Amino acid sequence: MDARMDRRRFMRVGAASAAGVVALGGSLHGAAASGADTLAMLGGTPVRTEPFSQVWPIFDETEEQALLGALRSRDWCCLRGHEVYDYQTAFAQAMGAGQCVLSNGGTTALSACLHVLGVGPGDEVITTPRTFIATINVITNAHALPVFVDIDPETGSLDADLIEAAITEHTKVILPVHLAGYPVDIEKIMAIGKKHGIPVVEDACQSVFAEVNGKKVGTFGTGGCISFQEWKSLVCGEGGAILGDDPEFMRRCAAFVNNGRDPAGTLGGYPFPGSNHRMTEFQAAVLGQQFKRFITQDRTRQANGRYLEQRLTKIPGLSPRKRYTPNTRITYVEFDLDYDPEHFEGVPASLFARALRAEGISFVSGGPRRWGRGCHREGMLEEHLKSEAFRRSYSPARLEAYRRSLENLPVMDGRIPSTIERLSFDGKIPFLGPRREMDQIFDAIAKVARNCGTLARMQDKGT
Ligand SMILES: Cc1ncc(COP(=O)(O)O)c(C=O)c1O
Structure with missing residues (x-):
């Protein structure tokens, strides 16, 4: 023994x-x-x-009618319909954000933010190794380097205290991830971003309606992204949202997901870079109904989660996971x-x-x-590093230094x-x-x- x-x-x-x-x-x-x-x-x-x-996803005839309504309207694309635009307004208001732009996924929402903030070859984006790979894909697909900051050994979230040491002249964006309904130390991260003049984009894809000090995650950064993919808590199959307050940033995000069109219609033609990442009217019609349902579901989860937490944490040896501020709302x-x-x-x-x-x-x-070995260990990374695009954008010495940096995550790696x-x-x-x-x-x-x-x-x- x-x-x-x-x-x-x-x-x-x-x-x-x-x-x-x-x-x-x-x-x-x-x-x-x-x-x-x-x-x-x-x-x-x-x-x-x-x-x-309960069986997921939950729906009834209200979603069926909404879907049929979109079908029968013959406006299946948001350029003619109203579902996408109605939801953008309602969701921005519910989240306490200045504006919302919908896209066809959380991944494309994140891509739009990075694109508008100018992330490209030669740049670095500070992020966490403990996330879903989509967070990292959007960085490497922009031919930028994801700079991994180790995780907090108590929570598994990106360790905000290690961010400043990772900032270099190439750092373009800080991209923290609120994983599984648990906010990161976003107030500290925002203060670091402000001090160094580096914008923060929040990946809140898994954490809709989580809050810190009464403010919803996804509304702290220059941009914040939510996913409505089927396995999230507010769903329409596939879908995403960008939240933000800066009108020019949001204008360009809206353009990016809509082939570069000016959302205000002031500028004709295709004045901005973009692609087609639009959400369909079918998705938005379902999402509109799901959102009403979500409000009730969220309340139920809070009540049940708190009830269970209170009962369980009376058992010596069990305690709630650390929150970064006492006034944190997790989503359970x-x-x-x-x-x-x-x-x-x-x-x-x-x-x-x-x-x-x-x-x-x-x-x-x-x-x-928990959550696998960490994105810094995924094969996609080396594939990018050895690609022609990366070799054209970074010196061999920089790529080697980057590879070495991947070994410097002792908490994530379990050392x-x-x-x-x-x-x-x-x-x-x-x-x-x-x-x-x-x-x-x-x-x-x-x-x-x-x-x-x-x-x-x-x-x-x-x-
Ligand atoms: C943390 C995180 N970021 C980004 C995404 C991408 O969202 P989507 O699947 O809607 O593209 C996901 C989806 O699982 C996620 O969990």
Whole structure:
């Protein structure tokens, strides 16, 4: 047995159990001892045997009618229809943004922002390795270098304290990502951008309606992008939005997604660079209805998420993931709990999560680094670096220095062990369910917690 485990066991007996028994309804030892709640992974009855009641995406005849309305209007393209333009106005208002421009995806929304800010060959964009690859694709497709700043070992978000050291004369944009409904330290990042005169573009694709100090993420930067792709929390299949306050920036973004047309119509012809990244009227018609639904869904998620968080964090060893300011609104599309094994007989989060999955509650572990190995390890990067376009734009020495910089992400690469173990749950759909389902999530966690002694013994035997 490993010595650390011995110490953990010892600490557990003294520190965790008394409070734990109370938090778990006083049944910590009784139920386990009676064998009434054998873990499902050991042959017991799972807490849940059915899928959660909600099925994604959620729609009814209102979306069907909206879609039919767009079809029958014969205005299928926004150049003739009104759905896209109506939604732009409504969404800007709901987000507290000066303007909104819709596009056919979050990726093209990000591309528009980078293009309008002049990102191109020779430039650097500061960003995070822990994101969906689309964030990085838009940088490399502009033949600029994504400069990866390491992640905060406590949250997994880009570490704002490391940004200034990454700024060079080539830095054109700072591109932070609010991942999974959890805002980054955006106020600090905005202050850094302002100090150095570098615009910030927020990738808020996964975090619609998350807030910091009463302001929605996506509305802090010069541009902020949202995705409406089907797996997000506000959806129309594929779609994206750019948010911003600067009229000239937004004018050019609108032009970029519409083949360079001046959205105001003041300038004729095709006065600006652009391409066709327009959203169709079908997508916007569905989105309009989904948005009404989303307002209610968001409220339900908040109520369920907070309810569960309050119940669970009474269990010693579970605490809410750190927020950068107390007044932060997460969206509960992902539900993260910091997990301290000392309170669970040294059982690692990975084993605890496995036991929960057997109970029918699909928690995963992996801590702040979870989400794959990081975009800096993806093959696409080297493909770009060795392409003719990159070799024409950067000296061999600069490309070599860049390659070396990819080795300088010790937290993301796991060379600095994470201080935090974490349990994560995809709450987007389950958190729309009835309270009973929230209670089942709690019950499953409480059950595994009560049985952590058994798990610890299993682990020692290597089973
Ligand atoms: C963090 C992040 N950025 C950008 C995107 C791109 O959005 P879209 O799929 O709408 O192009 C996504 C989509 O998954 C994302 O998760």
